[in-house]
Amino acid sequence: MVTTAISSEKYAFGNSENISDRGIFIDLDSQNEKASIYIQENFDFLNSLDFPAFVIPGFTPKKTKAPIILHQKAKRRLAWGYKSYLQNGGGVFIVSGGNVHPNLTPHNEAMEMKRYLMEHFQVSEEMIIIDPYARHSTTNIRNVGRFILSHGLNRALIVSSIDQSLYFSLPHISSFNSRLRRELGHLVGRLRVGGYNRSQFFPDNINFTVGSDPLDP
Numbered sequence: 001m002v003t004t005a006i007s008s009e010k011y012a013f014g015n016s017e018n019i020s021d022r023g024i025f026i027d028l029d030s031q032n033e034k035a036s037i038y039i040q041e042n043f044d045f046l047n048s049l050d051f052p053a054f055v056i057p058g059f060t061p062k063k064t065k066a067p068i069i070l071h072q073k074a075k076r077r078l079a080w081g082y083k084s085y086l087q088n089g090g091g092v093f094i095v096s097g098g099n100v101h102p103n104l105t106p107h108n109e110a111m112e113m114k115r116y117l118m119e120h121f122q123v124s125e126e127m128i129i130i131d132p133y134a135r136h137s138t139t140n141i142r143n144v145g146r147f148i149l150s151h152g153l154n155r156a157l158i159v160s161s162i163d164q165s166l167y168f169s170l171p172h173i174s175s176f177n178s179r180l181r182r183e184l185g186h187l188v189g190r191l192r193v194g195g196y197n198r199s200q201f202f203p204d205n206i207n208f209t210v211g212s213d214p215l216d217p
Contacts, residue, residue, distance in 0.1 A: 005036035058097025058109030145203030
């Protein structure tokens, strides 16, 4: 039986006309096809790992004036994510971030992070999933939760900068839970400390609730 990729319609609800990279519209099904098939064909192995997936949120400063390809902070997050992948003995990467700062930037964070993983760490394309829609930390986590659940997985390790990791790992103490309720109307699942600059994430099906942001619903 031939394995087919799970359609992006199952986990991404944004308008594809709103996502592009370097002037070219992003075909999300094409970008994630190999990874979707890899996950399904290697499900038992991935599910046997401590964490089958590593989530890496993008980063671009809000006050960025001119387009940049990939911020150094995002590059450090990718390096930490790759280190976690090696320590875990495998897994897939989920890179999340849209065309955020400055407004109308031609660089999509997820696509640029995918390129960086492939070029600098020789990560195979079949092990990289992109979420090219997320515009905020709230939707970074919600969107990857949708992908994880749509592929039958139930956990991931978020690898980020220490400040954001604490923000995610301690959502009751930080303002993250209150921000989720305010911006999305719901929480995203269970989040807890996963180590230095790492957060454990156990997504909830409520993440499939369609949001109100037209660029990242």
